């Protein structure tokens with residue numbers, strides 16, 4: 442299965458992605474995690490990305506696309522993958538289509554997390570405490586939400602036109618949302 446997770450920051454994509462990837466036995470590829478790893482290690486890629494991440498802005502496509510292309514060429518993606526946090530704009534989605542064409546594969550489904558914005562703020566405040574993420578302050582969260590609305594939300598019509606979108610109600614316990622996701626994945630097989 443080749444799956445993309447789509448949704449606003451704080452919708453629970455990361456938590457759900459881990460469980461889904463484990464259950465489906467495919468690698469979980471989270472661009473945010475890859476960036477945070479590179480920032481932690483202070484690699485050249487991390488140094489390029491850090492300044493954008495700290496402000497809640499998207500890292501430039503050239504940097505992001507290169508990182509994803511490398512990751513998708515690793516052998517563990519042969520039987521599928523779950524992309525979490527990528528693509529984040531229509532340009533990245535076109536680039537992803539190009540990468541998949543080179544690999545001779547297609548996406549199976551795009552799982553679109555639907556959730557109320559007020560709930561997101563509560564969740565983000567909780568995650569800031571639990572994980573100590575520096576981009577989880579209310580102010581930076583608003584920037585991240587603005588980036589989502591302006592850049593990422595247009596992926597919904599993009600993937601709807603491609604016939605790939607499945608809407609998921611992301612308000613519920615971790616277990617309930619997981620079950621909804623698995624239903625959508627099974628329906629797309």
Ligand code: AMP
Pocket residue numbers: 450472473474476493494495497498499500501505525526527528529533576585
């Ligand atoms: P996330 O953990 O997915 O919320 O990502 C954390 C931060 O990493 C984002 O706010 C961006 O600065 C950066 N980032 C992650 N994925 C992407 C992407 N696909 N394109 C651009 N920037 C990204």
